[in-house]
Amino acid sequence: MSEAAIAKKAEIVKQTTDELNAAESAIVVDYRGLTVAEVTDLRKQLRDADVSMKVIKNKILERAVEGTDYEDLKSVFVGPTAVAFSNEDPIAPAKILKKFADEHDQLSIKGGFIEKSVKTLDEINEFATMPSREELLATLVSCLQDPVRKVARAVKAVADKGDDAAA
Template identity: 55%
Template sequence: MSEAIIAKKAEQVEVVAAKMKEAASIVVVDSRGLTVEQDTRLRRSLRESGVEFKVIKNSILTRAAEQAGLEGMKDLFVGPSAVAFSNEDVIAPAKVLSDFAKEADALEIKGGAIEGAVSTKEEINALASLPNREGMLSMLLSVLQAPVRNVAYAVKAVAESKEEGAA
């Protein structure tokens, strides 16, 4: 192999390793067998969720995982591999890919990494079942508002009972 090719591959490894280090979550899938239309829909859904999706050679992924400190991911890089990276939303890649895998049997989730820890297929699917960031914030807001709402109801009930007593 020429030195130019080796340098180019080393650069690719550096870029992928940097993405792995920065990513909040990584999901590795086998997308072999998807139709062009399905692949286009999947990529659009991922892009809309702020997720980067790439098909990368296993040799580059293996070296990048080693460099990023994710050696446990090596076992996932067998056969065709596509990788989804998300820097902001931990749940987004797992949710989009898991939902899509339900309708497209050809898509198989292999595993991934969540905030720097290697995760199994089951852990990725469990993550996908959680509500997204907006849903969790909505639940938190609801929990925080409950005590205030209960005090307001109590004050209203006391005011109504005093009005009835005065009349």
């Protein structure tokens, strides 16, 4: 192999390592058996959530994780491999891929990391079923508003009763 080809491959490994290190989460999937239309639909769903998905050679991935916190992922780099990266929402790739995998048997989640920590398949599935940040905030706001509403109703009831007694 020529020195130029080796340098080019080394650059690709470096870029992949940088992408992995910059990502909040990365989920590795086997997409074998999906039609072009299904892959296009999946990529659109991921893109809408600011998640990128790339098909990367296993050897490149193996070299990219060497010496990083993600070395435990080497065992999942077998067969056709695509990686969904998210730099923003660490749960988004897991949620979208889990939902898509439930609807399409051909897609299978092989492993990955969330919030810079390698997770088991069970942990990834658990994260995927968690409510989103927005849903949790809405629930919190609702919980905080409920006691205030009750106090407001009680004050209004006392005020109405006072108006009735004065009349």
